[in-house]
Amino acid sequence: MTQQSAPSSTLRLHDTASPMTHRDASTILVDPRSGFNSVTSIFHSLRPPLQLPPVNIPITAADYSLSLLATSPWSLDHTSALINSATGRRVSYSEFTGATVSLASYLQRVVGLTKNDTAFVLCSNSIEVPILYFSLLYLGVVVSPGNPVSTVSEIARQVELCKPVIAFATSSTAHKLPKLKRKTILLDSPEFDTIITTKTDQTRDFLRVDVSQTDVAAILYSSGTTGKVKGVMLTHRNLIAEVSAFYTLKRERKSPAVIFYTVPYFHVYGFFYSFKSVALSETVVVMEKFELKKMLTAMEEFRVTHVAVAPPVVVSMTKSGLTDEYDLRSLERVGSGGAPLGKDVIASFKSRFPSVQLWQGYGLTESCGGVFRQAAAEECVRSGSVGRLCGGCEAKIVDPETGNALPPGKHGELWIRGPIVMKGYVGDPEATSATLVSDGWLRTGDLCYIDEEGFLFVVDRLKELIKYKGYQVPPAELEQLLQSHPEIADAAVIPFPDDEAGQIPMAFVVKQPHSNLNEQEVVNYVAQQVAPYKKVRRVVFINSIPKSSAGKILRKDLRSMVLPGSRM
DSSP, X not given: OOGGGSOTTTTTSOEEOOGGGGOHHHHTXXXXXXXXXXXXXXXXXXXXXXXXXXXXXOOOHHHHHHHHHTTOXXXXXXXXXXXXXXXXXXXXXXXXHHHHHHHHHHIIIIIOOOXXXXXXXXXXXXXXXXXXXXXXXXXXXXXXXXXXXSOHHHHHHHHHHHOOSEEEEOTTTGGGSOOOSSOEEETTSHHHHHHHHSOOOHHHHOOOOOOOTTSEEEEEEEEOTTSOEEEEEEEHHHHHHHHHHHHTTOOOOSSOOEEEEOSOTTSHHHHHHHHHHHHTTOEEEXXXXXXXXXXXXXXXXXXXXXXXXXXXXXXXXXXXXXGGGSOOTTXXXXXXXXXXXXXXXXXXXXXXXXXXXXXXXXXXXXXXXXXXXXXXXXXXXXXXXXXXEOTTOEXXXXXXXXXXXXXXXXXXXXXXXXXXXXXXXXXOHHHHHHHXXXXXXXXXXXXXEEOTTSBEXXXXXXXXXXXXXXXXXXXXXXXXXXHTSTTEEXXXXXXXXXXXXXXXXXXXXXXXXXXOOOHHHHXXXXXXXXXXXXXXXXXXXXXXXXXXXXXXXXXXXXXXXXXXXXXX
């Protein structure tokens, strides 16, 4: 796990992972502006091809990131890998690799974790979490992180899916976990701190594990329109490809980038970034729970150059007068993901921070994060776009009615293919086959178009998921919960636009005869049983829920009641 222990051949034994190289005869017809092939109707990436290790070489995503770290021009003894924004505690890259080895050794020798075990992680952001991730992957253990604000029943469902043998939590979240085969280890305990700071003789105390790139590295959670949470299986190869996509576009710097995380480590955005940041030898400033004033304080104190955020943080930075009170001259770039930013928000941000680049990206849990992103300053000026296709990937825009692939400028469902596409949903072959279709294509469920220059625009959601501050909220789950109330005869939930959250869950409720139920009682009933981001935040009482002859809720009719002419 130290930089010396990473396979020395990793950076010399490469596959060129651009799908274009395997279709030489047809790539002659690829439009150099959009990447569109008029014969196959496939969009190809115009980015540099990925440089990946041959798929048959055993290497973990942790190994791969550390092998790239070893090429850093900066001293690993003096470059901070992690900074606790609240205490100022720093962990150098040398300390990071040492702590990873110490923890991996302890988990192997003392705890008895072995390859293909699964570990459930229920922790807020902390500098210990990425150390844990690297240690577990190094052992071939599958990492399955959950949202620490989830309820006991929500966590029970995730545990049922991933079947962990051990859990890692904090003193504030451990009580939510069921009893597992092995003990629950607390990351905020003195014992854990002792484990990661104990010096380890790697050659004597640690048994090297061969892990295939196609082995599952992580199970992350994605909600479906049925209300049933799904466990997304991501492989080491998926993570390696995402890291490579960033590494091939890295720019030379005089000093390491200092990146502030507001995104949670349990989300695919933060999970993947923990590996990307090591590969690029970035200094990561970690905050346990987002608060704008504390973020701005940390940005000033640690001279932050980059911020990774969800759209609501961009809105807060734009609207709050607090930003004027801090020295943010070090800030170079703000990267936003999770949901598209509105054009008005983008314009306001650029007006307030004229020297800061605002970058957007598009991705899914099922695609291990970003598939399209803005990767250069000139790409950021394409207002409303979420960028161009990442290296090694292909895309199609498919007509939902006919199934035909469409040319640039036409609206249809976005399909993607490449080394970043998930292995499938754990224990759910039906959902897997519905999402992963023939020839390795992943159906995103999003209505999009790609313009003549290869920029992606997200128009609408074919899926019914509500995106609240980047989190997925399944309407069916809330509908089932509402319908369980004794005074509610029927219910439906739709997304309602919100400047800060992107979308909020809005409920249409049919009361039982003679019921005096009011809006606040409905809101409270749901809030007591779900995580905070899933709460219903608006309620409309109506006489009946519009449905098709087959009994399917006509959500468009509901939207037209509150948003006439809306296509959301």
